[in-house]
Amino acid sequence: MQIRFVAAALAGLIGLSAVPPALAQTPADTAGFSQACLGGATFLLGQVPEGADATTILTPLCGCLGTAFKDMSQKDIDMLAADLRGEGTDEAHTAHGNYQGLTELAREGLNNCFASPEVVAAMQAAQPPAAETTPATPQ
Secondary structure (H helix, E strand, O other), X not given: OHHHHHHHHHHHXXXXXXXOHHHOOOOOOOHHHHHHHHOOHHHHHOOXXXXXXXXXXXXXXXXXXXXXXXXXXXXXXXHHHHHHOOOOOHHHHHHHOOHHHHHHHHHHHHHHHHOOHHHHHHHHHHOOOOOOOXXXXXX
């Protein structure tokens, strides 16, 4: 019985390896996602403090997200871009089919990108300078 199972599994693997490359998934076009990401400061960063340069953070963050999401389907990339633009509706989320799974993957990618050295450094560099305070003099 185990031999038949192993033989069937091997036959399946051989069959999959014979699939022509033309049927392989083409990479998703991420240009729309990148544009939405660079314009999504409020969605991605929340309220940016006055004087902070959001672009300094968004550039490496969006680059990282583009790399993290490069293997997603066009449908997934388009849904994430719509959310970043504030156009993601409940109907679109339901029609997606696995929106919850998509948001989990997106959250994981976002957390990993926020922890990347490039984004951490950009966040530190984007902080407005601390206001100088004059030390209180004893009276």
